[in-house]
Amino acid sequence: MSPQDPPVVSVRDLAKHYPLRSWWGGKGSVFRAVEGVSFDIRPGETLGLVGESGSGKSTIGRAVTMLNPPTSGTIAFEGTDLATLSAGAMRRMRARMQTVFQDPYAALNPRMSAGDYVAEAFVLHRREMRGPERREAVAALFQRVGLDPRFMGRYPHQFSGGQRQRICIARAIALKPSFIVADEPIAALDVSIQAQVVNLLQDLQDEMGLSYLFISHDLRMVRYLCHRVAVLWRGRIVEMAEADVLYADPRHPYTRRLLAAVPLPDPAAERARLAARDIGRHDQPPDGPLTEVAPGHWVAMPRIEAA
Amino acid sequence: MSTGTPIAETTALAAPAGSPALLQEPGTLSAFWRRLRARPSAVAGLVIVGLLILMAVFAPWIAPYDPTATDWGNVRGAPSLAHPFGGDEVGRDVLARIIYGARASLGAGLVSVALAVSLGLPLGLLAGYAGGWIDGAISRLTDALLAIPFLILAIALAAFLGPSLVNAMIAIGLSATSTFIRLTRAQVRAVAAEEFVEAARALGNPPWRIAIRHILPNIVPAILVQATLTIAAAIIAEASLSFLGLGQQPPEPSWGAMLNTAKNFMDQAPWMAIWPGLSIFLAVLAFNLFGDGLRDALDPRQRT
Numbered sequence: 001m002s003p004q005d006p007p008v009v010s011v012r013d014l015a016k017h018y019p020l021r022s023w024w025g026g027k028g029s030v031f032r033a034v035e036g037v038s039f040d041i042r043p044g045e046t047l048g049l050v051g052e053s054g055s056g057k058s059t060i061g062r063a064v065t066m067l068n069p070p071t072s073g074t075i076a077f078e079g080t081d082l083a084t085l086s087a088g089a090m091r092r093m094r095a096r097m098q099t100v101f102q103d104p105y106a107a108l109n110p111r112m113s114a115g116d117y118v119a120e121a122f123v124l125h126r127r128e129m130r131g132p133e134r135r136e137a138v139a140a141l142f143q144r145v146g147l148d149p150r151f152m153g154r155y156p157h158q159f160s161g162g163q164r165q166r167i168c169i170a171r172a173i174a175l176k177p178s179f180i181v182a183d184e185p186i187a188a189l190d191v192s193i194q195a196q197v198v199n200l201l202q203d204l205q206d207e208m209g210l211s212y213l214f215i216s217h218d219l220r221m222v223r224y225l226c227h228r229v230a231v232l233w234r235g236r237i238v239e240m241a242e243a244d245v246l247y248a249d250p251r252h253p254y255t256r257r258l259l260a261a262v263p264l265p266d267p268a269a270e271r272a273r274l275a276a277r278d279i280g281r282h283d284q285p286p287d288g289p290l291t292e293v294a295p296g297h298w299v300a301m302p303r304i305e306a307a
Numbered sequence: 308m309s310t311g312t313p314i315a316e317t318t319a320l321a322a323p324a325g326s327p328a329l330l331q332e333p334g335t336l337s338a339f340w341r342r343l344r345a346r347p348s349a350v351a352g353l354v355i356v357g358l359l360i361l362m363a364v365f366a367p368w369i370a371p372y373d374p375t376a377t378d379w380g381n382v383r384g385a386p387s388l389a390h391p392f393g394g395d396e397v398g399r400d401v402l403a404r405i406i407y408g409a410r411a412s413l414g415a416g417l418v419s420v421a422l423a424v425s426l427g428l429p430l431g432l433l434a435g436y437a438g439g440w441i442d443g444a445i446s447r448l449t450d451a452l453l454a455i456p457f458l459i460l461a462i463a464l465a466a467f468l469g470p471s472l473v474n475a476m477i478a479i480g481l482s483a484t485s486t487f488i489r490l491t492r493a494q495v496r497a498v499a500a501e502e503f504v505e506a507a508r509a510l511g512n513p514p515w516r517i518a519i520r521h522i523l524p525n526i527v528p529a530i531l532v533q534a535t536l537t538i539a540a541a542i543i544a545e546a547s548l549s550f551l552g553l554g555q556q557p558p559e560p561s562w563g564a565m566l567n568t569a570k571n572f573m574d575q576a577p578w579m580a581i582w583p584g585l586s587i588f589l590a591v592l593a594f595n596l597f598g599d600g601l602r603d604a605l606d607p608r609q610r611t
Contacts, residue, residue: 067508106503107503111524125511168506
């Protein structure tokens with residue numbers, strides 16, 4: 001990863017609006033789930049997307065992969081504007097961009113064996129592959145994600161949560177994509193399994209040069225895994241910076257509140273944190289546009305007072 | 308962190324020795340059998356259904372007499388060793404007619420439900436997955452058909468098509484179709500909202516493949532249960548149509564047609580009514596018991 005590489009994903013002014021219907025069914029106002037979101041993800045980079053529930057994290061993830069196309073804004077993936085693609089071309093493009101979902105049990109078809117589930121990637125995008133070749137490729141993927149290939153014939157309910165997420169990851173990397181949206185991939189897992197899955201994602205990144213959009217509300221995991229972090233609040237990015245910078249020097253009041261909400265493992269420090277945190281400040285002035293306060297550190301400055 | 312080796316919990320899932328490991332079904336079917344066997348009523352239903360089907364298939368070998376042969380010495384004859392179920396108004400052996408009558412009843416149940424499923428499943432899949440005006444058109448048609456009671460619709464259609472067993476099957480099948488459209492549509496919509504359908508889309512599955520490979524296998528259990536229970540209703544419908552003279556035509560035997568004749572001789576030869584009545588009761592009960600057991604056994608929440 002180097003800053004001069006062209007970005008894998010380039011999102012500009014992304015917005016997703018949902019129409020609100022009034023009680024008599026007529027056109028009401030719109031709910032602006034996401035508004036004015038722009039970011040780039042470079043090859044081999046992990047961009048963390050953090051924010052509270054309902055802040056629009058998953059909406060962005062689903063918009064970037066066109067699973068739920070945005071209302072406006074452009075998404076350029078490897079230089080191609082995704083909005084210009086036909087349905088068929090978009091399906092072919094999906095070989096290059098994959099998603100790992102939050103709940104690995106819900107994301108697996110209960111009536112499809114784990115092997116068939118992973119093999120589906122080849123069935124769809126490597127039509128020339130023959131059966132035995134495909135089975136071998138799937139077995140290799142199982143091995144790669146730390147699953148015993150003997151379990152290829154097993155069904156989702158016969159696996160644990162961590163194993164299921166490994167199956168999903170195996171399918172996501174099967175076609176050697178350049179970009180993966182990881183939508184809270186560890187939120188549904190036991191804490192003891194979370195680190196394993198995160199490490200697996202990291203190993204795969206080093207190995208394959210993957211770029212991730214890592215959506216999470218686990219701030220410590222984001223700091224550990226992500227190169228850059230974007231903080232989302234009420235559908236807008238309020239701060240974006242290198243992970244170290246953001247955690248060391250949060251500028252936006254919401255970022256500060258978010259970071260202050262992370263519990264500390266030391267009881268004394270935790271008591272100090274609870275005493276010092278500023279919960280009540282929801283009356284802050286409206287945000288202006290993102291301003292670069294330091295190289296690579298963007299903050300939505302309050303419209304009235306200067307920070 | 309060990310990504311290269313299986314994590315500890317996988318060892319508990321070690322494949323049974325001697326089974327070929329790659330891409331093999333791991334006993335979901337045997338688990339299903341185990342759950343089905345745990346329900347005595349379902350097993351009883353299955354056994355009775357099986358016996359009735361065997362009886363219908365092997366009728367020529369089992370029946371003691373030709374079901375249409377008349378015997379003037381056995382007119383309204385009481386049950387005896389020679390004729391265990393007695394004789395009917397023209398001296399035909401009631402046991403032979405019950406055995407052959409199973410062909411009409413079970414045949415009508417199976418054929419009409421097969422027709423209803425083969426029409427209702429694709430239409431329901433289309434309505435549930437395509438949505439929009441296609442869904443609107445199919446759903447309104449379904450609503451209109453469901454507004455007419457099942458049996459009334461079947462009688463009207465059978466009367467329109469003309470009295471014969473085949474026409475009765477078609478009439479019953481068409482009448483039952485709307486149930487399957489509605490059930491399939493509801494199931495498709497429920498399954499389509501699941502995350503694995505979105506995951507299938509994220510991988511680049513075209514819509515038709517999502518419908519066939521991802522949604523269809525997940526709604527088959529519900530369809531299977533409904534089909535079994537509908538067979539019971541179709542058997543009653545066939546008996547009703549035959550009772551009204553719209554189904555099996557004389558002299559060929561059908562339980563419903565036998566009841567129709569028997570109603571004129573209730574005081575002189577009650578066995579003419581009792582045996583076909585009991586047969587209908589038993590067949591319907593068996594399919595219902597089996598269908599209920601099937602529903603419980605296929606419930607994915609009870610997966611082990």
